[in-house]
Amino acid sequence: MDQSRLEQAFQHACRLQESGHYRQAEQAYRRFLGEYPDHAGGHNNLGLVLMALGELDEAVTRFRQVVALQPDHAQAHNNMGVAYKRMARPQQALDCYAAALRCRPAYAQALLNVGTIYYELKDYDEALIWYQAALEVDPDQIEVHMNLAAIFESRGELEEAKKHRDAVYSRKAVYVDHACDPRMTVLVLWGAGLGNIPTEYLLPRKSVTRIVCVIEYARPDELARLPDYDLVLNAIGDPDVMDPALEPMARLLHTCGKPVINPAQAVARTARHLIPDLLGGIENVVVPCTLRVESAALRDALHALPGNRFPILLRPVGSHGGDHLDKLESKADVAAFKPWPAPYYYLTDYVDYASADAGFRKYRVIFVDRQPYAYHLAIGSHWIVHHDTAGMQHDARKRREEEAFLADPRQALGDKAMAAIEALGHVLDLDYGGVDFSVLPDGRVLVFEANATMLAHPEKTQDIYDYKNPYVQKIYDAFDAMLARRMAAARGHV
Known part of the structure; x- marks a missing residue:
């Protein structure tokens, strides 16, 4: 292949890749590499395309081919690390990022990626070190600022969190993630803070193009240039963080004319202090009384409670997963x-x-x-129960009980409790949501929380929990089928 044809063929593949036509780009890169097999850039770009298509093993092979040709190719080492991270192999990812940084010490993306490994491990002190190093190289990295905002919010440093969000979203509040084999395009309305619906698995990258709009920051000119879309998903699942988004969301939805998944008014009813009134009338459902109190008046409110109201649970608004949850056994604890x-x-x-x-x-x-749809059961020895800290991994009996619940929730819960759960879903009236609960000795359902922020994620293949995956897939399939129905109805093809 002469030099001009080589350059034209490579640039053609690059344009297909940049426009999100990944299947065509894959074919173009393969043809190109068939004639020029030692082109490191071609192997690297094909690896990136294969990652977008979810073909991670071959992507790693391509990146290895690059570093065999050019051992100091920092980008290929970094890209290989990204592939390993997506394969849930964090140590191998860290090794690749380290190799990238040996080739290029001031490599902002690799510094960011190391920080993100520690961020996802919740080792926030270590993540901060790497994120700060990344910002010293490139102060405008979007992901660094987003994750720093989340870290500072989790620590209660709200002004610092807002500073980092402003640094990102005041410049750009709309992001498009193209699917490689798109069946639909979904406009995802996102809140700048915590409390969004986890959409990573609900909207698969291979088949759903996502237009993510951080609605409280979106400028009119950005909204005017939105690509065409089929559906709107309100991903702001926590009513406690929804207020800044309500007005701009209402303006957008007033004119868009597209079906909306989880309308804001349905989400707003799920605030913790409103759930007792919303769900408390359902037969065989117990929803403990919950008060919402200004922090400045918190101690006075606690002192005013009668002694028989203790023990009492305290949590700050906007917190999830048991973070900052306290239990006061008596007034003496106040x-x-x-x-x-x-x-x-x-x-x-x-x-x-x-x-x-x-x-x-x-x-x-x-x-x-x-x-x-049954998602999981955690069994612990402490009143705060989470699946990853309940000791399930050490007790096959607990795992067998969870699997039995997933396979036949009615048998596991009993008819009384299952009927209550079914009624609860209709009263909750969310397109996507969930409930965390227990079953009391008399068969009634004790509700801990019911809202739209519930996570349902798959387990690693060949993991001790992989028995959950067929049931998790049922959730994804049901969600996908709902989107298809809504899209078809909007197009008049019911």
Whole structure:
């Protein structure tokens, strides 16, 4: 191949890649490399295309080919690390990033990627070191600022969190992630803070093009240039963080004319202090009384509670996953309690839900279009129960009980509790949401929370929890089918 034809063929493949036509780009790169097999850039770009297509093993092979040709190719080392990270192999990813930094010490993307490994491991101190190094090289990195904002918010440093969000979204608030084999395009309305619906698996990259719009920051000119889309997903799942987005969201939805998944008014009803009134009338459902109190008045409110209201649970608004959740056993604990920086706190009556075997069971059911799908069961020895800290990995009996719940939730919960869960899904009235709950000895359902922020993620293949994956896939399939129905109805093809 002469030099001019070589350059033309390579640039043609690059243009296909840049425009999101990944299948065509893959074919173009393969033809190009068939004639020029030692072109490092071609192998590197084909590796990137294969990552976009989800073909991670071959992507790694391509990046290895690059570093065999050019051992100091920092980008290929870094890209290989990204592929390993997506394969849930963090140590191999870190090794690749280290190789990239040996080739290019001031490589901002590799510094960012190391920081993100530690960020996802929740080693925030180490993540901060790497993110700061990345910003010293390139102060405008979007992902660094986004993750720093999340770290500072988790630490209660809200002004610092806002500074980093402003640094990102005031410049750009709309991002397009092209699918390689698109079946639909979804406009995802995102909140700048925590509390968004986890959409990574609900909207698969291979088949759904995502237009992510951080609605509270989006400028009119950005909204005017939105690509065409089929559906709108309101991904702001926590009503406590929704206020800044309500007005701009309403303006956009007033004119867009597209189906909306999880309308804001449905999400707003799921605030913790509103759930008792919303769900408390359902037969065989117990929803503990919850008060929303300004933090400045928190101690006075606690002192004013009668002694028989203790134990009581305290959590700052906007917190999830048990973060900053405290249990005060009596009024004597009030003096020692140190509130987390937050404008409001929730005070919830504690209900002892220990089972006859002294275990604490927390079930999660996901609702898709109001229908229940069993997602997980965690069994722990402490009243705060999370799947990853309950010791499930060390107890096959617990895992067998979880699998039995997933396979037949009605048999596991009993008819009374299952009927209550089914009714709860209809009253909750979310297109996507979930409920965390336990079952009391008398068969009633004790609700911990019910909202749209619920995560449903797959487990690693050949992991001890991979028995969950067929049931998780049912959730994704149901969500995908709902989107297809809504899209077809909007087009008049019911």
